[in-house]
Amino acid sequence: MGVGRVMSDAKPYAAMVLLQVGFAGMYIIAVASLKRGMSHYVLVVYRNLVATVVMAPFAILLERGVRPKMTLTIFVKIMGLAILEPVLDQNLYYTGAKLTSAGFASALINILPAVTFLMAVLLRMEKLKLRSLHSQAKIVGTVCTVAGAVLMILYHGPVVQFPWSRGNGHHHGADAAGAAASSSSWLYGTVMVIASCVCWSGFFILQSNILQSYPAELSLTALICVLGSAMSGAVAFVAERRDMSAWIIGFDTRLFTAVYSGIVCSGVAYYVQGIVTRARGPVFVTAFQPLCMIITAVMGSTILKEQITLGSVIGAVIIVVGLYALIWGKGGDHVDCGKQLAGAAAASEKALPLTTTSLPLQTYGNGNHLIAGGALAVADVEIPAVKKDSY
Incomplete structure (x- = not known):
C-alpha cells in the first residue's frame, strides 16, 4: 500500500519530466529539419493538420454533452487564439530558432512566465501588493528573467565546453553554428523568439477568458488547430508561392518532424498538461519548463553540434532563478487565497445562529x-x- 501510494504520487512528476523530454525532442528535430531546408510555414501547417486529426475524434466523442453553443463572439475569440498561437507564435519561434540555435531559443523562451505576468498586470488580471513578500518575489522574478534575456542577447562570450560536447568545435557543425550566430541573424532571431513569447502570452490570456464562456478544452483545442491550419495554410501559400516544391515531403525527417510535433506537442501535451493541472495546479506544470531548456541544450550540443557560449549559460541561470521566484510568488498567492476562503467559511459558520427544529x-x-x-x-x-x- 505504501509503495502504491508513492508510485501514485510520483506519476505527475514522471509525466511532466517525460513531457519536457518530448518538447526538447521537438525543438531538436524541428531545428534540424529547418536548417536542412524545410519551410517553417509548411511545418506549421502540417503540424496543426496532424494535431487536428488527433484531437478532433476525442473532442467529438468525449464532449458531446458538455460542448456549449457556438456564438459569433466565441468564434471571433477562437480565431484570435488561432492567429496568436499556430500562425504567429509557431512561425516566429521556428524562424528565431533557425537563425540562432535550438539551445538558445529554448533558453530564451523561459521568459514566457514573466511576459505573461506583465501582461496580466497591465490588463488588471493580476493584483500586486507591494508589502506582500509573494508580490515582491513576483516582481524580482520578472526583473531577473528580463535581465537574463538581455544578457543572453548582448553578451556571448567564449564557448563553454561541456563533457558531452568536447571535440565539437572542430566539426563542420561548428561552422554552421558560427554562420547562424552572425551578429545580424542572431539579433534578428532573438527578436523573433521574444515576439513569439509575447504572442504565446497573449494566447494564454485570451484562452483564460474564453474558457469562462466555452468550458470545453478538447473542442476548443480542435477548433484552434482547424482554424490555425486554414490560416497558416493561407500564409504558407503566399510565402511559398514561388516554390511549390516546399510542400512536398517524403518519408524523411520533415515528415517525422510534422507528425512528432503534431502528436506529442499539440496532442499528448494538451492531455497530459490538463490532467496534471487538474491534480496539482498550473504552477506545478510551469515549474518544469527550465528542465526542457537543459535537455535541449544537452541534445543540441550533442546531436546538432551546437556551441554553448558563456553568456547563454549565465543568462539561462539568471532566468531560471527569476522563474522560480515568480513561481514561488504565484504559489503563495494560491495558498493565501485558500486560507482566506477557509477563514471566511469558518467565520460564516460561527456567525450562524444555533437552532433546533427536530426537538419537541x-x-x-x-x-x-x-x-x-x-x-x-x-x-x-x-x-x-x-x-x-x-x-
Whole structure:
C-alpha cells in the first residue's frame, strides 16, 4: 500500500519530466529539419493538420454533452487564439530558432512566465501588493528573467565546453553554428523568439477568458488547430508561392518532424498538461519548463553540434532563478487565497445562529415561554401573552 501510494504520487512528476523530454525532442528535430531546408510555414501547417486529426475524434466523442453553443463572439475569440498561437507564435519561434540555435531559443523562451505576468498586470488580471513578500518575489522574478534575456542577447562570450560536447568545435557543425550566430541573424532571431513569447502570452490570456464562456478544452483545442491550419495554410501559400516544391515531403525527417510535433506537442501535451493541472495546479506544470531548456541544450550540443557560449549559460541561470521566484510568488498567492476562503467559511459558520427544529417544544408556567425539551435546552424564546378579547 505504501509503495502504491508513492508510485501514485510520483506519476505527475514522471509525466511532466517525460513531457519536457518530448518538447526538447521537438525543438531538436524541428531545428534540424529547418536548417536542412524545410519551410517553417509548411511545418506549421502540417503540424496543426496532424494535431487536428488527433484531437478532433476525442473532442467529438468525449464532449458531446458538455460542448456549449457556438456564438459569433466565441468564434471571433477562437480565431484570435488561432492567429496568436499556430500562425504567429509557431512561425516566429521556428524562424528565431533557425537563425540562432535550438539551445538558445529554448533558453530564451523561459521568459514566457514573466511576459505573461506583465501582461496580466497591465490588463488588471493580476493584483500586486507591494508589502506582500509573494508580490515582491513576483516582481524580482520578472526583473531577473528580463535581465537574463538581455544578457543572453548582448553578451556571448567564449564557448563553454561541456563533457558531452568536447571535440565539437572542430566539426563542420561548428561552422554552421558560427554562420547562424552572425551578429545580424542572431539579433534578428532573438527578436523573433521574444515576439513569439509575447504572442504565446497573449494566447494564454485570451484562452483564460474564453474558457469562462466555452468550458470545453478538447473542442476548443480542435477548433484552434482547424482554424490555425486554414490560416497558416493561407500564409504558407503566399510565402511559398514561388516554390511549390516546399510542400512536398517524403518519408524523411520533415515528415517525422510534422507528425512528432503534431502528436506529442499539440496532442499528448494538451492531455497530459490538463490532467496534471487538474491534480496539482498550473504552477506545478510551469515549474518544469527550465528542465526542457537543459535537455535541449544537452541534445543540441550533442546531436546538432551546437556551441554553448558563456553568456547563454549565465543568462539561462539568471532566468531560471527569476522563474522560480515568480513561481514561488504565484504559489503563495494560491495558498493565501485558500486560507482566506477557509477563514471566511469558518467565520460564516460561527456567525450562524444555533437552532433546533427536530426537538419537541414544551410549555412551562403560564405558556409564555417555549423551551425545547430533551437532554439539552438550546432555545428560550419570550412570547408575549395574547388577550382573548383581541380577536
